[in-house]
Amino acid sequence: MTLKKLNVAELRLGMYLHGFDGSWLQHPFWKSKFLLKDANDLRAAHNSGVQTCWIDTARGLDVEADAPPAPTPSPEPEAAAPVPVLAPEPAKFDQELQRAAALCLNARDATASMFNEARLGNAIDTLACLPLVNDISDSVLRNREALISLARLKSSDDYTYMHSVAVCALMVALAQALGLDEAACRDAGMAGLLHDIGKAHMPLDILNKPGKLTDDEFATIRRHPERGHDLLLSGGTASAAMLDVCLHHHEKIDGSGYPHRLEGDQISLLARMGAVCDVYDAITSNRPYKAGWDPAESVARMISWKGHFDNKILSAFIKILGIYPTGALVKMRSGRLAVVIEQNPATMTRPVVKVFFSTTANAHIAVERIDLARPDENDVIVGREPRGRWDAALIDEMWAGDLASRGIW
Template identity: 55%
Template sequence: MLKCIAVADLRVGMYIHEFCGAWMDHPFWKSKFLLQTDKDLQRIRASSISELWIDVGRGLDVAAGIPSVSTEEVAERAEQRLLAAAQSQPPTLNASLEDEVQRAAKLCARSKAAVISMFSDARMGQALQFEQAGELVEEIAESVLRHPNALISLARLKNADEYTYMHSVAVCALMIALARQLGLDAVQVREAGLAGLLHDIGKMAIAHAVLNKPGKLTDSEFATVRDHPEAGARMLLQSKQVSALVLDVCLHHHEKIDGSGYPHRLAGEQISLYARMGAVCDVYDAITSNRPYKPGWDPAESIRKMAEWKGHFDPMVFQAFVKTVGIYPTGSLVRLESGRIGVVLEQQSASLLAPKVLVFFSAKSKTPIAQEVIDLSKLVGRDKIVARESAEAWGFRHVDELWTGLAS
């Protein structure tokens, strides 16, 4: 049985099932393990994590009288928050997903090359040249305008070894889409995009061996990684080529609304709107992407988990983000009431709970079925999504090929 407890109530002998926060908020490369030493206990308490899940079937339970929350209670609260976001309509699309994926694939390749070049200059200590950055943000903005889910979802499929570069492209696209959802003007949308593109440039001050380490970070390595916002801010300040807005997102995208973030432990309105946007976009792409030390989570599961993290995100910004990518983002694996399993293609104007789904498998007979695109907004009362599914659990290896139409 899983229970959500406060870090203050954690003790040696408990089995940690999952930390309630982003991966880089704690020094452990895995989230499931038996807590065996006081040193590891103190490392967790010294981190910005405030809550975590324990499995009382595999380790010690909380003492009598100490409050905990069940899996069902937390899930119910998260669902209520997501349902509130489902009342608005997704933006109007100017291109089909199929067409925009083809364009976005080429744009991803160009973007990766441009970011590698720019970030390599930063790693070598050379003067940063941002000539390409503005053009790149413009191209990404145009793609998002045509169909936001194409580039955003495609950039999520990056390989672990290209994460640092494509993460910047993905966050740029997410920031642009979120800025449009929040009703910001064209200039502010482009600035938000540039901030997303450059938010992690400080990671170029971190050695490759640490940045891509597949195992547990040492205390010293973890401290180095947490220094990247300030390192990036110094690089951007020295360049004298970016606005205060871009600099602020770079410096403060790891701050949390409850004041437990870093580097300055800002809280609430102390954190700028753009930094609050950056926090959501950064975490979403991080947890849905494959990393050297951990595979990414399913997009729909990631949205649900983020809704559970009390005090992490600005509620208004997070709700706008859910409206941007959907409760079941493109690429999510879902099971329908009819027993069919499919992958989400795109959101529908009727409801974020009723996207277009490409069904391809029967959960009842456990056999493939003829592929068919189902518009759930036209099947209200006859079929609906009843669960998120795991491709790994079902043994599906090429789910992403179904919605992208591209080879792995």
């Protein structure tokens, strides 16, 4: 490998692009290492607004011989840690929500491109995913609620792609909560992003079917972990952890999962984490054949499924989300209904809510924001409220504002 740094304006066809300087969000490609052989790609790079980049002269053309020498690169520039050593400054929920929205849009498009590459039979370079996992990790570190909650608002059309993004964010947050080291947090995020890549080789008419799958269709879908494992293995860049989570995220603690019916400690830690994150996002998301369950109802159901999850991991996961996760519809002791809009880390049972309806008067009331953790606040949550009779868009707008109605992913 012979790396050289140059201005993006100096890029020309035939050069091997090794990477851009700056955030992944700034450049126009889902991957950053490829041979520039398409004029449209070259134009996109020139118009990206990114100032400098790296080329590998051993795999493509060098700069012109009469061009001024480029700066010498520092050793191993591609090995920047995906989970920063210096954590980003914490952000308030509302602040991070806006940044998370921009990240969701770009992450959806990048993940869709990655799946399309896989459908075309091209190998997946997992190293190209590191910048995206970096940005997701940074968002989770600033405020883990924002991206995790927002990714749940995915449309059924974008489910496969945004599910991968959501599971990535959930895996990073769970790894951090479990006290895993930097390398393990990186692997957790990468594994979450790539866990369902095998669905790129599943028939689209089955993936997007608006009704219940037949037994034969379900048998086909059950092969996606093995197809994904083979796909990642052929790329040659996936870690053992990524391969394992891709293959075993549908295993269950009691041995009733697939594809290998592993049980207990036969299932790796990251695969057990992947099982929890995968199921939570799946059951809280809208699908062609059903509306997503309320977040609090989903947590309650997951607790009730004996033998499905590792209890220690599930407990850590619930501490991340709260017993009443952001977006949950709840009933107050006062008879009012409320939507959870933010967590209070010190007390899972007393989040910040917005009340909007009185069950005693059977009428809408003025929306009021209440921090249930305040010492002078006497009202408390007494239980979950079924979503069935309520406008889902109204509920989501309570905590996500106009992002809930944009339909942008």
